[in-house]
Amino acid sequence: MERVEQNRGARVWGAIDAAARIDGASPSLRYAALACVEALSALGAGLSMSPDAGPYEPLLATMPDVGELEELQFTLGQGPSADAIASGAPVLAADLSGFDAVNRWPAFAPAAARHGVRAIFAFPIGAGAARIGALSVYRRQPGPLGGDEILDALVYADAVFVLALDGRHGLSADLDQVIDAAFTARRAEVHQAAGFVAAQQRISVTDALALLRAHAFSSGRPLHLVATDVMARRLYLNGDQHGVSADGSGDPPDTDPDPPGARNPDKQESEQAENEEEDER
Structure with missing residues (x-):
């Protein structure tokens, strides 16, 4: 099992590195999000984080529609990303037009549907009590993620955590350069x-x-x-x-x-x- 997880981690970091090398750049939060989108066959991904220990806010999106929905979650104070940050657990909204999703996010779920987004999967970024945000993956089609896809997404969230932190000073001083x-x-x-x-x-x-x-x-x-x-x-x-x-x-x-x-x-x-x-x- 440990060997499988090591292989998964190597594959995820390899994908992030490959995405960065296309632009001749170093691995960063943006390339982690882009590689995650590719791995999960998603529409896009967004990062909501707290770079200065303040409120969690949308900081990065791989496309404009995702950016608008990340902004909307911040505006409304509701949505999968907000819940994943608050709970520290993944929030898997496989059908935003379903009763449960609309009941849980009465303002956000219909707005997401109007943007052509039918499913959002949000994964907390952090380790233990150190939570710094959420990685959210957006899909046009409803339906759950497979078991391997969930495990991949969790590793991508861990990669974002590593990229956002350094061992000495907490949040990297370079964070503003990669968002x-x-x-x-x-x-x-x-x-x-x-x-x-x-x-x-x-x-x-x-x-x-x-x-x-x-x-x-x-x-x-x-x-x-x-x-x-x-x-x-x-x-x-x-x-x-x-x-x-x-x-x-x-x-x-x-x-x-x-x-x-x-x-x-x-x-x-x-x-x-x-x-x-x-x-x-």
Whole structure:
């Protein structure tokens, strides 16, 4: 049995190395995800991780649709990846249109189906209590993974753990160089927007992030675009209503009952009378 596992590990690392050598690069998280997609005949794969011991966030996806669904799980706070991270155990959603999946993830499962994804298999990344994220594999067709496929995926998750860590300093200082720069920028903007809303509404950053997520979900817009509008002051989030008012400044909407340019008949009549009195004088 040990020999079989050694062979499996050698095969997985060989596949990661081969994927990297196509681009003349060294093995990295991206190539581990790409090799896993190939091994499991999947549509794509995504990594959600915590590079700075903070919240788990989507950091890498092998294709745009997968990236959107990884983002959506972060926005909604639900989905196989989130559950795998929370439980520390694989979450195998073989049919996202089934009753169990829809009942478990009522917002995420239908959204995944609209993206043409019918199955997601999420594997925690870590060892023991040291959990740093999840590797999630996406398929267009429903159906379970085979036993060997599950074992392969677990080894790929272990490979991601090794690639993300070094023996001396925990998470590698080079992690930002092997994850998608676009994801890093988006996450930074989301957290900046949460801090901005927290100061604006005098609430905690956690509550501000929940407010951003609520607006993203209700408006059907990606979370990072909502954050962009908040930081550009095109969007003002009202903590009481979870709504939004746009006034071009990011400040609360102008409550002046007679803003510039508005036509107020009573005011116009009063001004006209004053002008006539001036003329008579």
